[in-house]
Amino acid sequence: MNKTGLIIQREYMTRVKKRSFIIMTILGPILMAAVFIIPMILAVNSEETSKVAVVDETGIYKDRFKDTDKLTFTILTAPIEEVKESYVADGYDDLLYIPRTEVAIPKNAIIYAKDQVSVTTKSYIRGVMKEEVMEQFLLLEGIDPDIYDKVRKEASIDLSSFIIDEDGEETKSYAEVSMAVGYVGGLLIYMFIFIYGSMVMRGVIEEKTNRIVEIIISSVKPFQLMMGKIIGIAMVGLTQFLLWVVLTMGIVGVFNAAFADKMLDKNIPEVTQASTDMIPQQATAQLAQADPDLEEVTGEGFLEVLDMVKSINIPVMLISFLIYFLGGYLLYASMFAAIGGAVDNETDTQQFMMPITVPIILALVMMPSVIENPSGPLAMWLSMIPFTSPISMMMRIPFGVPVMQIIASMLILVATFVGMTWAAGKIYRTGILMYGKKVTYKELWKWLRYKG
Amino acid sequence: MEFFKAENVSKQYQNHLALDKVSISLPKQSIYGLLGPNGAGKTTFIRIINQITAPDTGEIWFDGEKLNPKHISRIGYLPEERGLYKKMKVGEQAMYLAQLKGIPRTLAAKKLKDWFEKFDIIDWWGKKVEELSKGMAQKVQFIVTILHKPDLLIFDEPFSGFDPINVNLLKEEILNLRNNGSTVIFSTHNMASVEEVCDHIALINKSKKILEGNMKQIKMDNRTNTYRFALRNLSQQPKELLPADISLLSEEVEDDSTSFTVRLPLSGNPNELTSMLMKHGELTMMEEVLPTMNEIFIRKVTEMNQ
Numbered sequence: 051m052n053k054t055g056l057i058i059q060r061e062y063m064t065r066v067k068k069r070s071f072i073i074m075t076i077l078g079p080i081l082m083a084a085v086f087i088i089p090m091i092l093a094v095n096s097e098e099t100s101k102v103a104v105v106d107e108t109g110i111y112k113d114r115f116k117d118t119d120k121l122t123f124t125i126l127t128a129p130i131e132e133v134k135e136s137y138v139a140d141g142y143d144d145l146l147y148i149p150r151t152e153v154a155i156p157k158n159a160i161i162y163a164k165d166q167v168s169v170t171t172k173s174y175i176r177g178v179m180k181e182e183v184m185e186q187f188l189l190l191e192g193i194d195p196d197i198y199d200k201v202r203k204e205a206s207i208d209l210s211s212f213i214i215d216e217d218g219e220e221t222k223s224y225a226e227v228s229m230a231v232g233y234v235g236g237l238l239i240y241m242f243i244f245i246y247g248s249m250v251m252r253g254v255i256e257e258k259t260n261r262i263v264e265i266i267i268s269s270v271k272p273f274q275l276m277m278g279k280i281i282g283i284a285m286v287g288l289t290q291f292l293l294w295v296v297l298t299m300g301i302v303g304v305f306n307a308a309f310a311d312k313m314l315d316k317n318i319p320e321v322t323q324a325s326t327d328m329i330p331q332q333a334t335a336q337l338a339q340a341d342p343d344l345e346e347v348t349g350e351g352f353l354e355v356l357d358m359v360k361s362i363n364i365p366v367m368l369i370s371f372l373i374y375f376l377g378g379y380l381l382y383a384s385m386f387a388a389i390g391g392a393v394d395n396e397t398d399t400q401q402f403m404m405p406i407t408v409p410i411i412l413a414l415v416m417m418p419s420v421i422e423n424p425s426g427p428l429a430m431w432l433s434m435i436p437f438t439s440p441i442s443m444m445m446r447i448p449f450g451v452p453v454m455q456i457i458a459s460m461l462i463l464v465a466t467f468v469g470m471t472w473a474a475g476k477i478y479r480t481g482i483l484m485y486g487k488k489v490t491y492k493e494l495w496k497w498l499r500y501k502g
Numbered sequence: 503m504e505f506f507k508a509e510n511v512s513k514q515y516q517n518h519l520a521l522d523k524v525s526i527s528l529p530k531q532s533i534y535g536l537l538g539p540n541g542a543g544k545t546t547f548i549r550i551i552n553q554i555t556a557p558d559t560g561e562i563w564f565d566g567e568k569l570n571p572k573h574i575s576r577i578g579y580l581p582e583e584r585g586l587y588k589k590m591k592v593g594e595q596a597m598y599l600a601q602l603k604g605i606p607r608t609l610a611a612k613k614l615k616d617w618f619e620k621f622d623i624i625d626w627w628g629k630k631v632e633e634l635s636k637g638m639a640q641k642v643q644f645i646v647t648i649l650h651k652p653d654l655l656i657f658d659e660p661f662s663g664f665d666p667i668n669v670n671l672l673k674e675e676i677l678n679l680r681n682n683g684s685t686v687i688f689s690t691h692n693m694a695s696v697e698e699v700c701d702h703i704a705l706i707n708k709s710k711k712i713l714e715g716n717m718k719q720i721k722m723d724n725r726t727n728t729y730r731f732a733l734r735n736l737s738q739q740p741k742e743l744l745p746a747d748i749s750l751l752s753e754e755v756e757d758d759s760t761s762f763t764v765r766l767p768l769s770g771n772p773n774e775l776t777s778m779l780m781k782h783g784e785l786t787m788m789e790e791v792l793p794t795m796n797e798i799f800i801r802k803v804t805e806m807n808q
Contacts, residue, residue, distance in 0.1 A: 053602055056602055064590060257587075260585040260586065260588060261583045262587055264554070265580075265581060265584055266599070266602065267552075267554055268574070268581070269574065269599070269602040269603050483549070483554070485583070
């Protein structure tokens with residue numbers, strides 16, 4: 051095996067075998083899976099029903115509140131002051147009070163509760179009341195609610211957006227999906243650069259303070275040692291990332307399988323729908339009864355999600371992710387390595403961290419602006435400048451970027467990281483043998499120009 | 503026959519000249535002491551030989567060829583500032599460093615085990631480096647330096663941190679290596695060990711070489727006409743007997759025996775003094791006292807610095 055290979059192997063093996071790496075690799079997916087699983091468990095296990103006492107002074111709503119799986123309604127006729135005193139003692143969780151008003155159609159209501167009222171309860175009540183209020187208004191205006199319903203259904207606009215590329219090919223676009231994918235990609239690259247870049251720096255400082263560096267560079271060139279370390283750590287990062295993806299998918303998959311039956315038993319609609327969609331289930335059921343077509347909507351929704359996923363060009367995303375992932379990491383890691391070589395200990399790194407952190411933080415801060423106008427000049431320039439392009443371009447790609455721009459940005463990135471690695475190698479080579487000297491930027495500039 | 507030669511090697515750092523036209527030549531199978539005060543330029547010179555840095559001017563020859571990267575595998579270097587990866591296991595680490603020197607894995611394992619046995623540290627193979635004492639870590643570094651049987655060995659302060667028993671062990675190994683064909687550069691401030699092991703020396707001060715040659719020859723060249731005598735039943739005190747141009751350096755009396763050291767003027771002949779002394783007592787010992795390397799070192803460096 052050649053010497054750089056040996057160095058890569060050592061850098062990789064010592065880190066992968068570390069307890070902290072193993073713990074992080076296991077904990078990461080558990081945390082990520084928890085994001086998916088906890089709502090699932092909550093949805094299945096929240097069997098408690100809330101008992102709601104209703105004091106309706108208007109008398110309009112008394113037949114409107116139908117019991118659901120989670121909510122039971124009891125209409126009370128006692129005056130509100132009395133009920134307010136006693137509803138907790140009577141075993142109710144919440145008290146809904148609809149006061150009498152002077153206007154024909156009462157729109158105000160108050161919920162009293164022991165503690166925070168759940169969002170589902172609130173949105174169910176709001177939904178029911180809104181239906182009723184609307185009906186009242188329609189009647190007041192002399193419009194048949196059935197006609198209104200029909201009109202509303204007919205008038206729903208399906209606005210889809212398509213992207214037409216140079217070949218005239220049309221693909222349906224989903225801005226929300228692109229946004230999510232862009233954010234995730236950009237943030238992952240940011241994380242990877244920082245976590246593993248500073249790992250390179252610490253590794254260099256460790257070798258320097260251990261005084262092993264001179265033993266090693268009597269066998270290999272300093273540049274080989276630096277590149278071996280950078281590549282070895284890149285592989286550690288890729289390993290961890292891959293394991294996270296695989297383990298997260300595995301854990302979520304297992305839970306999905308285990309809970310699927312249970313969820314069917316409970317007749318709970320899609321978990322995601324339950325947590326995001328606040329439409330009361332009963333209302334949906336009523337609507338479904340009124341319109342048999344509606345049952346197919348969920349089916350269509352599923353197809354639409356599939357379509358959304360398909361709208362992301364997965365191979366392009368993966369390949370560009372990998373290129374920006376590695377390009378960005380290599381660019382920054384060589385700078386981190388140079389800093390590690392220049393200082394004696396970690397506390398001295400602060401003064402040199404600034405020029406590294408500023409561009410990367412800038413890319414992070416600019417994320418919303420890039421998302422807002424992914425083909426605007428700001429986004430364009432940020433995705434060309436190599437210090438910000440890994441993050442900024444990653445966010446733009448899901449929205450579709452001209453191929454020429456991607457190629458240009460990648461070429462600039464590669465050229466910069468080659469140049470930066472060369473420069474970092476020079477600083478590194480001089481720095482690792484320099485002890486007990488307070489290094490300044492002027493000093494670094496001199497090191498850059500040393501020959502041989 | 504010379505194995506290694508440097509001609510007019512200079513190295514300029516930003517604010518100072520680290521080496522100023524230094525030329526040295528190492529005979530094959532010699533132990534060559536590279537001496538000089540701190541900051542004289544020894545480490546820079548050693549780094550140039552290891553191709554860690556390149557000289558600004560000058561030529562370097564290694565075994566008849568111009569020094570080039572191929573030679574790295576034929577050089578073993580034990581730097582003064584040396585350490586190991588603290589979190590790595592001793593055996594793994596030794597294997598890693600041996601393979602970096604180009605020894606194949608299986609061979610490295612076998613050779614390392616042999617050396618670990620020999621140096622009595624085999625029990626530490628699976629331990630972490632941070633558990634080792636300084637002396638044991640030094641042994642590991644020494645083994646790794648010589649494992650690939652280099653033709654040129656460079657030891658920078660090899661004995662620091664060793665107890666006397668291990669210093670002896672190392673000295674023997676260094677002599678063995680020399681006898682088996684290696685050429686050794688030995689850089690140290692410990693003049694006693696220079697006297698013990700070196701054949702040749704070069705003295706560097708303020709970036710310049712100020713002395714080079716065979717150690718015995720250097721001592722002869724720097725002799726000070728100093729002699730030690732021992733006489734029994736000396737009739738008078740030495741200082742009363744000695745002529746005015748001869749200085750008495752030290753004197754010691756034990757029972758009936760008197761011993762003393764004198765320095766003759768540069769042109770002086772010890773025979774006259776000896777025959778004169780023999781009239782006053784029974785001569786039991788007379789020898790020339792050659793200067794120690796320590797004395798030569800201090801004298802040469804102070805002379806130059808004045």
